[in-house]
Amino acid sequence: MNAWLTRHLQTLVGSLGRLSKQSLATGFTMVVIGLALALPACLQLLVSNAQQATGGWNRSFSISVYLQPGTSLQQARQLTERVRLRKDVAEVTLVSAEQALRELRRDSGFDGAFHLLEENPLPHALTVRPTDRQASPAGMKALADGLRALPTVQTVELDAAWVDRLNSILDAARRGILLAAGLLALGVVGIIGNTIRLDIQNRREEIEVTKLVGGSDAFVRRPFLYGGVWYGLGGAVFAWGLCAMVVATLAQPIARIAGLYGSGFRLAGLGWQASLILLIGGVSLGWLGSYIAATRTLALLALESREC
Amino acid sequence: MIHFDHVSKRYPNGREALTDLSLEIGSGEIAFVTGHSGAGKSSLLKLIALIERPSRGQVVVNGQNLTNVPRSRVPAFRRQVGMVFQDHKLLSDHTIFDNVALPLVIAGVGSKEIGKRVRAALDQVGLLGREQCVPLELSTGEQQRVGIARAVVSKPPILIADEPTGNLDPDLSLEVMHLFRRFNEVGVTVLVASHDVHLLQHFPVRRIRLEAGRVVDGADTEPRGRGDPLRTEAASP
Numbered sequence: 401m402n403a404w405l406t407r408h409l410q411t412l413v414g415s416l417g418r419l420s421k422q423s424l425a426t427g428f429t430m431v432v433i434g435l436a437l438a439l440p441a442c443l444q445l446l447v448s449n450a451q452q453a454t455g456g457w458n459r460s461f462s463i464s465v466y467l468q469p470g471t472s473l474q475q476a477r478q479l480t481e482r483v484r485l486r487k488d489v490a491e492v493t494l495v496s497a498e499q500a501l502r503e504l505r506r507d508s509g510f511d512g513a514f515h516l517l518e519e520n521p522l523p524h525a526l527t528v529r530p531t532d533r534q535a536s537p538a539g540m541k542a543l544a545d546g547l548r549a550l551p552t553v554q555t556v557e558l559d560a561a562w563v564d565r566l567n568s569i570l571d572a573a574r575r576g577i578l579l580a581a582g583l584l585a586l587g588v589v590g591i592i593g594n595t596i597r598l599d600i601q602n603r604r605e606e607i608e609v610t611k612l613v614g615g616s617d618a619f620v621r622r623p624f625l626y627g628g629v630w631y632g633l634g635g636a637v638f639a640w641g642l643c644a645m646v647v648a649t650l651a652q653p654i655a656r657i658a659g660l661y662g663s664g665f666r667l668a669g670l671g672w673q674a675s676l677i678l679l680i681g682g683v684s685l686g687w688l689g690s691y692i693a694a695t696r697t698l699a700l701l702a703l704e705s706r707e708c
Numbered sequence: 709m710i711h712f713d714h715v716s717k718r719y720p721n722g723r724e725a726l727t728d729l730s731l732e733i734g735s736g737e738i739a740f741v742t743g744h745s746g747a748g749k750s751s752l753l754k755l756i757a758l759i760e761r762p763s764r765g766q767v768v769v770n771g772q773n774l775t776n777v778p779r780s781r782v783p784a785f786r787r788q789v790g791m792v793f794q795d796h797k798l799l800s801d802h803t804i805f806d807n808v809a810l811p812l813v814i815a816g817v818g819s820k821e822i823g824k825r826v827r828a829a830l831d832q833v834g835l836l837g838r839e840q841c842v843p844l845e846l847s848t849g850e851q852q853r854v855g856i857a858r859a860v861v862s863k864p865p866i867l868i869a870d871e872p873t874g875n876l877d878p879d880l881s882l883e884v885m886h887l888f889r890r891f892n893e894v895g896v897t898v899l900v901a902s903h904d905v906h907l908l909q910h911f912p913v914r915r916i917r918l919e920a921g922r923v924v925d926g927a928d929t930e931p932r933g934r935g936d937p938l939r940t941e942a943a944s945p
Binding site for chain 1: 784785798813815816818819858
């Protein structure tokens with residue numbers, strides 16, 4: 401067991417040494433793999449950050465309830481009390497038609513034009529803020545439905561509707577990323593497989609000699625498998641570095657934008673979980689690519705030299 | 709040690725390299741396989757090292773019937789046979805040390821032990837101190853000696869060499885042949901294929917002469933001379 405481990409470690413280090421001898425070619429291969437891995441990783445960063453940013457905003461949204469025209473102020477007050485008693489409501493404010501008109505006059509600057517109106521065209525309105533627990537998209541919708549069913553209510557406007565939409569878009573984006581990641585993973589397997597295949601062709605002589613002095617197929621294949629693992633690992637580390645660089649570059653401007661919107665949002669980097677997935681993914685893809693290529697190419701070589 | 713029983717070898721292109729060949733080489737014996745090029749010398753050695761398999765007949769090496777050795781066991785079998793090639797087959801981008809160490813690395817020997825045995829093998833062929841050179845820094849004769857060191861480093865019971873002196877001048881050839889003799893003296897069964905008649909005159913040991921894939925002389929172990937070249941010389945002038 402110990403000798404076995406030593407042998408594997410030796411091959412592992414040996415294959416790294418061989419890769420570092422051709423540092424330029426190795427570097428290029430790792431950059432290509434790194435870019436392929438960095439693309440889905442960066443997209444994932446984008447989506448998770450977007451979700452983070454919008455998640456906090458759900459809270460500040462409220463529901464506007466407009467009452468039917470002709471509803472008396474008395475009725476509106478009663479309705480307000482009724483809504484206030486609901487368990488899923490944190491706060492209700494009544495904006496009476498008169499109040500609304502006053503504000504409109506003041507804010508719009510068309511004070512004179514409003515004198516021409518014979519009667520107030522605005523309805524009474526309630527602004528309802530849900531409890532924190534109710535602030536999820538589904539909860540908001542349920543609350544809106546509840547309010548809509550109340551008497552004298554004409555329309556209920558859910559301000560959070562666009563958050564709902566954004567979340568749907570992000571869900572779709574996440575699937576897109578999964579798809580892109582799958583395709584790019586295939587690309588990584590292809591890149592590594594082809595690199596290993598060329599490597600094997602270049603070292604045909606060594607492989608033949610090794611077999612002549614008693615090297616088994618597994619022994620001959622092992623350094624190539626480790627080579628693939630190194631390519632994958634190197635690419636993953638490069639991709640991780642790219643993501644970190646993107647986050648570092650964008651963190652400050654985004655924090656400033658968030659500040660302008662009165663939000664304390666900070667751009668998050670890849671967490672340790674995502675980092676681990678990236679590294680393990682890179683290594684596995686490297687191993688897979690080299691395994692397929694090495695097994696296939698070595699079998700072809702053996703066939704060519706008519707091994708018995 | 710090596711036993712051929714009515715062996716024929718026909719290649720896929722239809723050429724028959726060996727025809728109904730029977731042969732016995734005892735343990736600890738040294739023998740030359742002679743004959744013109746194309747007589748079947750290389751094929752004979754390839755069958756012993758399981759580089760090729762016979763079309764008919766049986767080959768038994770070191771107690772193992774090679775017919776029964778599956779493809780997956782070929783590498784393990786080959787570790788019992790040290791091989792020396794005419795073109796040495798050294799790895800040009802590896803040091804002499806790494807080249808000689810290769811069979812030990814394959815066998816999974818620990819690195820300390822590898823260092824000891826590689827130096828011992830290089831010492832035997834007179835190349836101690838050149839471990840860190842690459843093959844191209846050495847002369848052809850030295851390269852061939854590295855090839856021999858690699859063949860014997862794992863102490864195989866059998867050593868086979870295919871035209872080991874083919875690219876060497878007479879002096880170097882003699883030197884290489886003396887090396888084989890020395891390994892034979894410590895009990896290794898040695899089989900050397902060579903067409904160099906003049907060289908072989910210096911070494912009066914058993915000869916197996918091949919002609920067109922058949923043994924024409926020296927098929928059986930000579931009971932008197934086994935493993936003792938000097939007595940063989942006396943027996944067959």
